[in-house]
Amino acid sequence: MGIYGGVLPLETVNEANCYRHRGPISIGFKISGVLRRRSRKFRLLSLNLQAWLCAADRPGACRESLLLRRLTTFAQLFGHQTWWMSSFRASARIGLRAVPHHVTEERDLKMGLFEGKKGLVLGIANDRSIAWAITEQLHQQGAEIGFTHLPDAGDRPKNERKVGKLVNPIGAKFLMPCNVCEDSDLEAVMEKAAAEFGKIDFILHSIAFAPPADLTGPTWAASREGFRLAMEISAYSLLAVCGAAKKKDLFSENSSVLTLSYFGGEEVIPGYNLMGICKAALECEVRYLASELGPEGTRVNAISAGPVKTVSAQGVGDFDQMLELYKGMAPMRRNITAEEVGKTGMFLLSDLASGISAEIVHVDCGFSKMGAPPADFGQSKDA
């Protein structure tokens, strides 16, 4: 059951910092607004209002956060009436109750790993994106984040809306369009980050693209233009993003950059084709960037993730077969989850990884270390 997390002034309580303090145990917050009522008996009755949040198994993070926001708004709207609401348990298990001032005054907030840390996340398309899985972890640890989305073509702000629906409820510091092929877009993002944050502590680059015709065919058939575009978006963009941040002197003394790669950049994975070549370049960039930015305190790493069903992944040939292959071949006889990539991503961006740079960290249940199929390959019920 719940512990009480501490004291927050009313104006700083919002869905974002409530969400941030969610964890496997229940956390409570004091909203220090005073509820007052004049009555004949008591001239003035004042109570502190305390909202507490149970998050024991927390499957619907956003829903919880939304519900808490509504409750907070409710508290503000009705803050001038005496009211009492004993705890109730909806699916999100959130309750409000009124308690006397002194009960909650002394308690401290639990600090997240990213408390006071600020950074940028590039590459959320929807809630299946790997960038979103990492963002969820960063946010739970208290990070302040500015986001970008792929600019919308035409009048309908489809991408903006889709990404906004995810990031606004968790307190996005900003959300801007950014096509990594456009230097002016990158410059605008860094300018905004400088104005909002001063310095940044992390950048997550989770971006790739290749024209479908060039991606699904053999590499020798890739068009010159398809190759150029795939390389520009999937590999060069990491240099461009880091360059744009560096030119604005944005990196803090203890900062971290993370990108996403795949094993097809190291060895031949049939179907990964042109993207494998892009990932080889990307992984090489990680080492050069780490060497160049390291002296000023910036670490650069990549996660080489196992297959995760995302929009981009659907474009890779034989993707479903790849999923099956991992189940039969990986030492752990299963595939990874997006959450596992999220946790490792958060770790690499955090100070816990302060001694790790220029690394390609495999989050693939060990798949990349197998030199030949295991003895039971093809026998498991799932494979």
Ligand SMILES: NC(=O)c1ccc[n+]([C@@H]2O[C@H](COP(=O)([O-])OP(=O)(O)OC[C@H]3O[C@@H](n4cnc5c(N)ncnc54)[C@H](O)[C@@H]3O)[C@@H](O)[C@H]2O)c1
């Ligand atoms: N899904 C997997 O199985 C898997 C495995 C290993 C590595 N990765 C890598 O993870 C990263 C994220 O991919 P994902 O699987 O989450 O898919 P995703 O489609 O959710 O994310 C790809 C992102 O790239 C963005 N993007 C494409 N072109 C862009 C441009 N010109 N400017 C700005 N943004 C652009 C898209 O808007 C999208 O947000 C990619 O680098 C991908 O290669 C994915």
